[in-house]
Amino acid sequence: MVFDDNKLKEIYYFMVLSREYENRANELFKNKEFTEKPFSGIGQEAVSVGAVIPLEEKDYIAPTLRSKGAFLAKGITVKDCFLQLYRKGNSASKGLWTAHHMGDMEKGVILTSALVASALPVAAGIAMSSKLRHTGQVVVAYVGDGGTSRGDFHSAVNVAAVHDLPIVFVVENNLYALSTHISEQMKNPNIADRAIGYGISGATVDGQDVIKVIDAVDEAVQRARNGQGPSIIDCKTYRFRGHAESHDELDGRPLDEFDQWRQRCPIKIFEKYIKENSNISEDELLKIRESVIKEIDEAVEFAKNSPDPVIDDTEKLVYA
């Protein structure tokens, strides 16, 4: 895909928004402002944002709890996120669900189960619905390396393959599932190789390079939209923080591996790309960063001042 300066600024905005939102959420959590433990996707912004960029407004995503950039790039605001974090009455779930599994069908964000990979068969179902209604909608379903061990990954990919469903499986392969290294998770760490077994397309991508992620996912999205079925995109990336904010940054990983990956910040890599491929000035990028901070400040203020839920009987909220 080729982007004009405005589009490049938009991509940059979402990556910075994701990064700064998470920095702020981590800080607030540390100060015990809310109880929802953040599961940081810092370092993975190229994948979480990049896989949404090829999509149209009518398309869907099924994010993981770590793909914060995906929620934001698809149209969920940081205000929505903070309302959820603070479990406020005017949050999307009326204070009853988490921020990292929230959904908004009007923006094409699927509310996902907290069970790792359980959202994948549901995502396939949405792709089936798109196919049967002839709407041309595509689903981008995210999953981590650990999630691909679950049977639900197999179920979703196989059923999508056999019916040529319009879905792209984007693997956020950050080498770890909590504390389990990929070598303890599977024999072949190149998850895209499985595509051959399913009779579908697969690609392996440098997950720190947002342009490469966008290009790979775009190809897969076009294939899906043209009725050519699903793809598996294995994005090699890395968590810059621990599994959860209650863990330390290194979280048991080897220091040299950690340091090596930390040198490949996806935002810095994209800043270099912008410098070499556009007319966007440093000053413009600075302005974006500043406006993101302001947006986050306002969102936190709004959320803090929002009302707590008033629910006298949760049983009344169960059935439609």
Add this chain to the structure above:
Amino acid sequence: MKTIKSNISGTLRRTLKEEMEKDSRIFLYGEDIGDPYGGIHRVTKGLMTHFGKERVMNSPLDEVAIAGIGVGAAISGMRPVIEIMYGDFLPISMDQIVNCAAKMYFLSGGKVSVPLVIRVNYGSGKGEGAEHSQDPTSWFMNFPGLKIVAPSTPRDAQGLLKSSIEDENPVLFLEHKMLYTLTGEILEDNVAIPLGKADIKREGNDITIVTSSINVHKSLKAAEILKEEGIDVEVVDLRTIKPFDKEAIAASIHKTGRLLVVEESHFTGGWGATIVDFVVQNHFAHLKCAPARLAAVDAPLAARLDIEASQVPNADKIVAKIKEMFGMFGK
């Protein structure tokens, strides 16, 4: 209203066809439901030929995929009716159904509903063994957000299937395998039977049997025998087991003062205990004797007809239990 004679299998087929003709959002998905096979109990036979492969689809052999396709389609504009080949296989789909489907409305703050119907056949009587004869009701009874429906007659099947399809919530629609060939009068023009409403299949004054599905028929048979003994039995067919009709049960208990719950689930953790508890907690003053409950034994069902029959309730056991409740011991 004009009626015609039909068995449950044919009634379900006819009802699916009518609903699919009226609403293009309905599609069927499951293993071997297409033609020529037409589904494990032939309920969907002819529907793929009539509606085509975009409305009736065969799935891969994967109850997770079937359920996931159902949930996803239901939250994005379709009204799927999925078939899980045996109720016994539902544990495979359970996460999709109870975590993804049943909780979606609540967790989305009431914005996303899941109009999904999950049809299964279930139950003992064919000696099909431990993993092809179970009653899945109690496994799902405990999960908020689901409805559980079990028709006992062709007319109930007709009206309840329509309501289940029209309901905005996930509905587990239980078809007892021994009742597919049961014939009865159905309406030529279907009228929906509301979910959550029981039906008095036999009026009586001396004791209330609360039950469902095949046990309605076993209870009616027992009632005929007990009539000779001077005991007048009222049979309350729940029709919807979750949520169950509290008013109907209460009204019956106020009339008879005696309760026997008959279920096909195993004794421990069986849904019938919830009914007993409901009556004891809320209508104790009306009880003339301790409530009783008949359920399947706490053992896997045998793949042998005579042993299987000894493991589940039957008319004789119902008669014996009721006589016991009236202090009539011995034959």
